[in-house]
Amino acid sequence: MNQTPPTLDAIYAPIQGQLGLVEARLRGLVDQGHPVLRRLVEHISSAEGKRMRPAITLLASRFHPNDGALAVTMAAAVELLHAASLVHDDSVDNATVRRGLATVSSLWGDGVAVLLGDYLFATSAVFVCETGNIRVVSRFAETIREIATGELAESFGAFRLTLSMEEYSQRIYNKTASLFRTAAESGAILSGAPASTVQALVQYGKSLGMAFQIVDDILDFEGTQEEVGKPVGHDLLQGTLTLPAMLLLERYPHDNPVVKLFQRQDVEANRQQAIEMVRNSSILEDSYAVARRYLDDAAAALDSLPDTTERRSLLDLLAYATERRV
Amino acid sequence: MNQTPPTLDAIYAPIQGQLGLVEARLRGLVDQGHPVLRRLVEHISSAEGKRMRPAITLLASRFHPNDGALAVTMAAAVELLHAASLVHDDSVDNATVRRGLATVSSLWGDGVAVLLGDYLFATSAVFVCETGNIRVVSRFAETIREIATGELAESFGAFRLTLSMEEYSQRIYNKTASLFRTAAESGAILSGAPASTVQALVQYGKSLGMAFQIVDDILDFEGTQEEVGKPVGHDLLQGTLTLPAMLLLERYPHDNPVVKLFQRQDVEANRQQAIEMVRNSSILEDSYAVARRYLDDAAAALDSLPDTTERRSLLDLLAYATERRV
Numbered sequence: 001m002n003q004t005p006p007t008l009d010a011i012y013a014p015i016q017g018q019l020g021l022v023e024a025r026l027r028g029l030v031d032q033g034h035p036v037l038r039r040l041v042e043h044i045s046s047a048e049g050k051r052m053r054p055a056i057t058l059l060a061s062r063f064h065p066n067d068g069a070l071a072v073t074m075a076a077a078v079e080l081l082h083a084a085s086l087v088h089d090d091s092v093d094n095a096t097v098r099r100g101l102a103t104v105s106s107l108w109g110d111g112v113a114v115l116l117g118d119y120l121f122a123t124s125a126v127f128v129c130e131t132g133n134i135r136v137v138s139r140f141a142e143t144i145r146e147i148a149t150g151e152l153a154e155s156f157g158a159f160r161l162t163l164s165m166e167e168y169s170q171r172i173y174n175k176t177a178s179l180f181r182t183a184a185e186s187g188a189i190l191s192g193a194p195a196s197t198v199q200a201l202v203q204y205g206k207s208l209g210m211a212f213q214i215v216d217d218i219l220d221f222e223g224t225q226e227e228v229g230k231p232v233g234h235d236l237l238q239g240t241l242t243l244p245a246m247l248l249l250e251r252y253p254h255d256n257p258v259v260k261l262f263q264r265q266d267v268e269a270n271r272q273q274a275i276e277m278v279r280n281s282s283i284l285e286d287s288y289a290v291a292r293r294y295l296d297d298a299a300a301a302l303d304s305l306p307d308t309t310e311r312r313s314l315l316d317l318l319a320y321a322t323e324r325r326v
Numbered sequence: 327m328n329q330t331p332p333t334l335d336a337i338y339a340p341i342q343g344q345l346g347l348v349e350a351r352l353r354g355l356v357d358q359g360h361p362v363l364r365r366l367v368e369h370i371s372s373a374e375g376k377r378m379r380p381a382i383t384l385l386a387s388r389f390h391p392n393d394g395a396l397a398v399t400m401a402a403a404v405e406l407l408h409a410a411s412l413v414h415d416d417s418v419d420n421a422t423v424r425r426g427l428a429t430v431s432s433l434w435g436d437g438v439a440v441l442l443g444d445y446l447f448a449t450s451a452v453f454v455c456e457t458g459n460i461r462v463v464s465r466f467a468e469t470i471r472e473i474a475t476g477e478l479a480e481s482f483g484a485f486r487l488t489l490s491m492e493e494y495s496q497r498i499y500n501k502t503a504s505l506f507r508t509a510a511e512s513g514a515i516l517s518g519a520p521a522s523t524v525q526a527l528v529q530y531g532k533s534l535g536m537a538f539q540i541v542d543d544i545l546d547f548e549g550t551q552e553e554v555g556k557p558v559g560h561d562l563l564q565g566t567l568t569l570p571a572m573l574l575l576e577r578y579p580h581d582n583p584v585v586k587l588f589q590r591q592d593v594e595a596n597r598q599q600a601i602e603m604v605r606n607s608s609i610l611e612d613s614y615a616v617a618r619r620y621l622d623d624a625a626a627a628l629d630s631l632p633d634t635t636e637r638r639s640l641l642d643l644l645a646y647a648t649e650r651r652v
Contacts, residue, residue, distance in 0.1 A: 036478070036482040037475070037478055037482075088440050088441070088444060091436075091437075091440060092436075092437035092440055092441060093437075110417075110418075110436055111417075111418035111419075111481060112478070112481060114414050114417060114418055114440055114443075115414070115418060115474050115477045115478045115481060116474075116478065117440075117444075118414060118443075118447070118470065118473070118474040118477075119471060119474035119475060119478060121444070121447065121470070122467055122468075122470035122471035122473075122474055123471055125451060125467035125470065125471075126464070126467045126468055126471055128467075129460060129463055129464040129467050130464075132460055133460075134455060134458055134459075134460050134463065137455055137460065137463055138452070138455035138456075141448055141451035141452045141454075141455050142448075142452055144444065144447070144448035144451065145445060145448035145449055145451075145452055147444070147448075148441050148442075148444040148445035148448055149363070149445060151441045151444075152362070152363055152438070152441045152442065152445060155437060155438060155441060156362040156363075
């Protein structure tokens with residue numbers, strides 16, 4: 001995976017038409033409801049993301065013949081669920097900027113952010129129900145529960161210095177990989193694909209999601225504020241242990257800046273020292289190695305699928321989603 | 327409806343066994359998940375409500391022969407959804423006490439309240455999915471959307487003096503009557519009852535919910551802090567126009583205390599004056615008359631159903647739910 005990865009346009013080529021329908025579906029929400037609600041939905045949809053999760057749903061739906069309509073509805077639901085969880089996250093974290101735009105909570109207050117998030121969660125569920133597939137609806141509800149469980153675990157564990165690798169994996173599965181998994185799984189199920197295809201895509205989505213979150217956690221140490229869109233060391237300031245911080249604690253058990261930071265001693269100096277120590281050690285490399293193992297698992301999961309354009313797009317997305325750094 | 331209404335125990339007699347199963351289902355949640363999550367769920371379930379909504383689901387399921395299992399699952403989901411919306415409401419309103427207990431947001435902060443509410447919403451949806459009935463799941467998702475829409479409308483409309491009766495009705499349908507409706511409707515659908523029975527119970531739930539909210543709005547003027555569990559005139563302080571305040575504005579267009587309060591002039595004096603003027607006029611009586619019309623509609627909706635113990639319980643619940651005041 002060291003060659004230059006293709007552009008997002010190239011990766012999305014097989015589903016370009018369907019992605020347009022997903023966008024139309026999301027824009028359609030703006031025309032509904034209370035005028036202020038419209039303004040809120042418009043604000044959110046103007047901060048266009050990369051649409052990776054809906055793209056995964058659409059690509060995953062194309063390994064078995066079907067007319068594609070259910071996948072479009074599902075893809076819109078997946079993106080809405082993602083938007084809902086960002087709105088609540090920003091309110092919980094008191095974040096002021098997301099994707100270069102002021103957050104809903106910073107503009108309209110936490111109360112509105114809570115209610116708008118609820119509205120978006122519920123609307124995403126209404127969309128999924130339109131597929132008429134109870135198995136997919138169940139998986140979707142379970143995903144919302146897993147996301148909330150992961151966020152709660154992070155919140156309860158804040159400023160605690162003990163976190164096992166198993167607990168870390170469980171938390172990043174819940175808060176991030178669960179939705180990538182459901183994006184892939186639901187596309188496959190709704191296409192009517194056989195169980196083996198569904199299973200392959202479940203594995204792909206899960207593993208990609210794990211790698212995605214680990215790279216996100218790495219960038220909190222490695223990136224610049226401009227790249228990451230939030231202050232470097234943000235996780236540490238929130239009291240959140242991630243893989244690089246766990247490795248730092250393990251390797252320097254004495255006089256560790258993370259320990260001092262979590263005890264609220266010289267927060268700024270210890271944040272800087274922690275970042276420097278991580279950058280000057282093999283920790284970033286070792287963390288990327290963990291992410292790379294998940295990416296290899298994701299790629300291997302697709303081995304059983306036919307070598308189509310869609311399969312190549314899913315493989316290319318692995319490199320793209322992890323910021324071309326792995 | 328002027329005779330002394332029966333006790334809640336008497337009303338719930340036909341479903342006592344099933345209600346016990348619902349409680350067991352809710353208690354079962356406490357044994358799951360992260361230890362802190364368990365503590366939160368325990369905290370919530372210790373503030374036992376009257377279980378009116380699940381009781382309605384169970385009673386509504388008994389007009390057509392069935393084994394009752396799906397109704398129990400659904401009733402638990404309905405109560406959980408109610409709990410979820412209370413947790414978010416208290417966070418949005420900065421409420422510190424609910425049902426005599428400190429609120430989650432006041433004890434653990436707004437962030438935890440947001441995430442716990444999400445967890446409870448999602449868990450309620452997981453329960454509904456267990457029924458395997460996509461029509462009921464859709465109705466449930468739509469209800470969450472309606473509740474959020476109603477709360478958003480209230481929030482956006484805060485401190486605005488123009489509210490039509492139609493807007494008021496729409497808002498109280500969304501924030502309160504929608505869930506009463508779904509409680510009744512889902513019980514009927516899951517029992518396999520014919521469309522006419524389902525329709526009768528939809529009408530019953532909707533009308534009861536409207537009356538319930540109107541009485542709640544009246545008690546904000548008429549009740550004592552002890553009865554209502556929150557300061558009298560709380561809605562006015564939040565900038566929320568309700569039926570009694572709308573009537574007060576209509577009858578005293580000049581020099582009205584609500585106008586002054588909404589312009590943040592002498593808040594405390596104008597709150598007291600508004601309450602006094604409402605109490606010393608026919609406004610409470612006229613508001614009760616509106617609630618009574620909804621209760622009559624709810625009772626009339628049951629005319630087509632057989633005269634069973636369950637039907638009598640639903641009728642008795644009308645008086646009970648509206649605090650024996652109507």
